[in-house]
Amino acid sequence: MVAKEFVQMRRDRLTFAMLIGIPLLQTVLFGYAINSDPRHLPLAVLSGDNSPFSRSLIAAMQTSSYFDLVRTLSSRGEADRALDLGEVQFVLTIPEGFGRSLLRGERPVLLLEADATDPGATSGALTAFRALAVRALARDLSGPPSSLLPGEDPVTVRVHAQYNPEAVTRYNIVPGLMGTILTLTLVMITALAITRERERGTMENLLTTPVRPLEVMLGKIVPYILVGYLQMGLILLAARYLFDVPFHGSVVLVLLLSVFFIAANLTVGVTISTLVRNQLQALQLSVFFFLPSLLLSGFMFPFRGMPEWAQAVGSVLPLTHYLRIVRGVLLKGNGVAEALVHLWPIAAFWLAVIGIGLKRFRRTLD
Amino acid sequence: MADPVIDVSGVTKSFGGRTVVDRLDMRVERGEIYGFLGPNGSGKTTFIRMLCGLLRPDAGGGTCLGYDILTEGDRIKPHVGYMAQRFSLYEDLTVRENLMFMASVYGVRRPRRVVAEIMERMELGRFSGILAGGLSGGWKQRLALAGCMLHEPRLLLLDEPTAGVDPGARREFWDQVHGLAAAGVTTLISTHYMDEAERCHRLAYIAYGRLLARGGVEELVAGSGLSTWLVKGPGAHEAKVRLEADERVEQVVAFGNTLHVSGPDAAAVERAAREAAGPGARVEPGETSLEEVFIQLMRGAVKP
Numbered sequence: 001m002v003a004k005e006f007v008q009m010r011r012d013r014l015t016f017a018m019l020i021g022i023p024l025l026q027t028v029l030f031g032y033a034i035n036s037d038p039r040h041l042p043l044a045v046l047s048g049d050n051s052p053f054s055r056s057l058i059a060a061m062q063t064s065s066y067f068d069l070v071r072t073l074s075s076r077g078e079a080d081r082a083l084d085l086g087e088v089q090f091v092l093t094i095p096e097g098f099g100r101s102l103l104r105g106e107r108p109v110l111l112l113e114a115d116a117t118d119p120g121a122t123s124g125a126l127t128a129f130r131a132l133a134v135r136a137l138a139r140d141l142s143g144p145p146s147s148l149l150p151g152e153d154p155v156t157v158r159v160h161a162q163y164n165p166e167a168v169t170r171y172n173i174v175p176g177l178m179g180t181i182l183t184l185t186l187v188m189i190t191a192l193a194i195t196r197e198r199e200r201g202t203m204e205n206l207l208t209t210p211v212r213p214l215e216v217m218l219g220k221i222v223p224y225i226l227v228g229y230l231q232m233g234l235i236l237l238a239a240r241y242l243f244d245v246p247f248h249g250s251v252v253l254v255l256l257l258s259v260f261f262i263a264a265n266l267t268v269g270v271t272i273s274t275l276v277r278n279q280l281q282a283l284q285l286s287v288f289f290f291l292p293s294l295l296l297s298g299f300m301f302p303f304r305g306m307p308e309w310a311q312a313v314g315s316v317l318p319l320t321h322y323l324r325i326v327r328g329v330l331l332k333g334n335g336v337a338e339a340l341v342h343l344w345p346i347a348a349f350w351l352a353v354i355g356i357g358l359k360r361f362r363r364t365l366d
Numbered sequence: 367m368a369d370p371v372i373d374v375s376g377v378t379k380s381f382g383g384r385t386v387v388d389r390l391d392m393r394v395e396r397g398e399i400y401g402f403l404g405p406n407g408s409g410k411t412t413f414i415r416m417l418c419g420l421l422r423p424d425a426g427g428g429t430c431l432g433y434d435i436l437t438e439g440d441r442i443k444p445h446v447g448y449m450a451q452r453f454s455l456y457e458d459l460t461v462r463e464n465l466m467f468m469a470s471v472y473g474v475r476r477p478r479r480v481v482a483e484i485m486e487r488m489e490l491g492r493f494s495g496i497l498a499g500g501l502s503g504g505w506k507q508r509l510a511l512a513g514c515m516l517h518e519p520r521l522l523l524l525d526e527p528t529a530g531v532d533p534g535a536r537r538e539f540w541d542q543v544h545g546l547a548a549a550g551v552t553t554l555i556s557t558h559y560m561d562e563a564e565r566c567h568r569l570a571y572i573a574y575g576r577l578l579a580r581g582g583v584e585e586l587v588a589g590s591g592l593s594t595w596l597v598k599g600p601g602a603h604e605a606k607v608r609l610e611a612d613e614r615v616e617q618v619v620a621f622g623n624t625l626h627v628s629g630p631d632a633a634a635v636e637r638a639a640r641e642a643a644g645p646g647a648r649v650e651p652g653e654t655s656l657e658e659v660f661i662q663l664m665r666g667a668v669k670p
Contacts, residue, residue, distance in 0.1 A: 205454035208418045209471045210443045 014276065018284040022291070029295045029310070037124045038305025041089040044071040046079050051099025053140055057110075060136035061092070066125040083115050083162060084338050086324055089122060089304060090114050102137065102154055109156045116161035117331045118172045121302030130157050163248075163331045171246070174239040175326040176299045178232055179319050182258075183265055183293050184286075186228055190269025191282040194220055199278055221266045228262040229255070239330075248333030254326055257339055261322040264350035271357035293319040318346045371396050371521055371552040372417065374428030374435060379412055379421060379575075386412045388575035389426065394554060394568075399547050401566030402556040405664055409575040410556040411451060414523050417554070418448045431520055444472065447514030451525045453506045455513055457499030461490055464498050465513060472517035480516055488512045488542070504535030511542065522546065524555040528562065540565050560657045571660055573667040583656060590659040592616070593632035596652040597625040601644025608642040615639075617658055628658045 009016055043061065047054055061067040070088060073079050079091045093111040095101075101108040112129055114122040137154045164171050197203040197220075206216055232255065239245040272285045294300060296314035303314060314320045321342040328334035328342070372394040379387040387409040394400045402410050415421045417430055419439035427434065433441045455464045465484065469477035485491045488508050493501060498509060507527055514522065522543070528536045540562065543553055547567075555566070563569055563583070570580040579586055597605055602623050609618045609627055614634040619626045629635040639649045 200457070201450055201452040201454040202456055204420065204450050204452075205448070206471070207420055208443060208446065208448040209468075210440065210473070211471050212440075 014281045025291055038121055038302045039065045040068045041125055041304050042070040043067040043090045044073050044082050044088040045092045046073040047094040048096030049094050049098035053099045053102055054094050056140055057136050060132055064128055064132050066128050084332050084334055107156050109158055111158045113160045113162050116164045117327045118302055119167035126159050133157050170243050174243050174245050175330050176323050178235045179322040180299050182228055183319050184290050186265040187269045188286040189224055190266050191272040191286050192279055194273035195279050195282040224266055225262055247330050249329035254329050257325055260346045261318055264318045264346055267353045271353050274360035293317050298323055318349045321345045372430050376426030377423045378425040379423050386575050390577055396552055397547050397550050399553045399566045401563045401569040403563055404572040408573045411525055414525050418446050418523050445520045447519035447522045449510050449514050449524045449527050455498050460495050460497055461509055462494045468513045469516050474517050484512045504531045507531050522553040526556050563656050571663055573664055578663045586659050587654050590662055591630050592628045592654045593635055594626055594628040594652040594654040595636050595639045596650045597639050597643050597647055599647035601647055605642040605644055612638045
C-alpha cells in the first residue's frame, strides 16, 4: 500500500510539486515577508519653516529608520491627496515660524498625520515619533537658547491617526476580508467547476455541440460573478451591522469597481483549469495562488513592512490593489479618481491571465 | 444521393510521436450504418473525434456532410450527434433537465415539445425526474442517444455506444439505429461486438491506425479466403491441441463441444480436421464468421 501510494505520488508530478511547494512557500513567506513592526515608511513633510530645528527633526526621524522622507509638500491639499492615495503613510506638518517660537519657549505644535487604515502598520512609528521629536529638539536646545522651564517638553506633539482614529483593527480587516474571501472562493469554484466537466467527460460532449469555447467559458463564469456579488453583499452587510465598520465612501462604487477584481479571479480559475488534469490538482493550484495573495497583499501583514521582493510580488497580485480600493473607498471616503490608480494593475493582471488562459485553452482541445 | 456523407482521405493524427491514425480513408453514403471495428487502441475513438471537430488531423482532410473537416467544423457540428464512449451527460441533472439542456445547446425550436417526444419515443418518460447518475448502464446509453438525436442530426457518430449494455438493451438500441437509418440518418458506429458488426451495412476494420479491410459482411468473409470446418463430438480438447500445431490450420476456436477450424485452403483444412478428430466425432462444413476474419486480419497486421 505504502509503496503503491508513493508510485502514484511520483506519477502525479503536479501534486508532488505542490506537496513540496506549498510548505516551502509558506515557510518563506511567513519567515521573511512578515514584519509586524514595519520600518522605512514613506513620509511627506509640509513645512512652513526652514530653521535648523526643522532640519534636525527630519534628520532624526530618518535616522530612527521608521521614516523615509519621500516628498516635500507645498500645500494642505497636496497633503490630503497624498494620504488619500496612499502614496505616503505619514505627513508631518511643521508650522510657520516653528524655530522662532521654539526658541521663545512657546511650545509650538508639531502635527504628524498617519494613514492608520491599518493600525498595525503605523503604531510602532507613531510611538517612536513622540519620544524622538522631543529628544532631537531638546538636544539642539540644550545650549543658550533654552528658556523653557525644566522638565517641560519644548514642543507639543500632536498625532492624528487618520481614517481609523481609534485604531480598531477590524475596520481594516473586515473590508480586507471581502477581497480575500472572493479570491479564495471564486478561483477555487471556477477551477473546480471546469475541471469537473473535463474529468466527467461532459466537456467532450459540449465541445461537439455548436457551442463555442468562449461561450462555454462565459457560461461557466457568469453564474459565479453573481455568486461573488452575493458574497460581497453578505460581507458588506456584516461589516456594517455586525462590526460597525464606518462606510465613508460609496458602497455602489465598491460594487462597481469589484467587477474587475471578480473577473480577474474567475479568469485565474479558468486558467488553472486549463493547466491541471483533475480536481485535486485544481484545488492545490488554487491554494498555491491564494497563499501569496493572503500573505503578501497587505491583508494579514502591513504591506510596507515586507521586504522589497515580497512587495514586488505583492504588487502583481490583484488582491493587493483591490484591498487598497476597498479600504480607500470605505475608510477614507475615496472617490473614483483615487480608486482608478489601483484599478489598472488589476485590469493588467486580468488581461495577462486571459491571454495565458486562451492560449492554453485552445491547446487542450487537442 | 451521389454525395457521400463522410468522404475523407489520408487522415493522420499523432500524439507525442506515436501515430494513432495513419493515412485513413473513409467514404460513407447517406443512410448507411457504417461499422467501425478494430482492437482496443487502434485509433477508432481518435478518428471519430477528428470527424466531429474535437481533434484536428495532422494531415489529410476531406468533407463531412459536404463541409470541410479542417475549416468548417462549426458548420458540421449542428448536424452531427456525437455519443462518447463514456457517459457524458450530467449525472447531477435529471433525465429531463439533461435533455432540455442539450436542446438549448443545439438551439432546438420548441424544446419542451421535442424533449417530450423524444422521451416518449425512447420510453424514458418514467425516468423523467430521476437523476441521470441513478440510471443503470442501458438506460444511460439510451438517454445519451436521446440527447444526441434531439436536434435531428443528419449524421450520428457513436463511439462504442453499447459497451457494457445487456443484450436486450443492445438489441433495442440497434432497432432505434435502424429506424433512424431508414429515415435517412447516417450512422458511424464503433463496436467490439460481432453480432453488432453483422447488423451494419458496411464495415471497416482498422488496427494500429491503418485500414485493413472494408466492405459488407459477405464481402469481408469472402475476401478473407478462409474456409471453416466444424468438428463436433467427444475429444474436442485433444483435437484442438493437435490442430493448433497443424500448419494447414490458421485458427481453432472452441464453442462448447464444437471446434471451428479455419484456414486458407478448404481441402487442406478438411483433411487436417478429419485427421485430428477423435473417434465418434463428426466433421462438417461450417461458415466462416466475422470474428475469424478479424482475428486473421489482426494477426496479419504489422506493428508499424
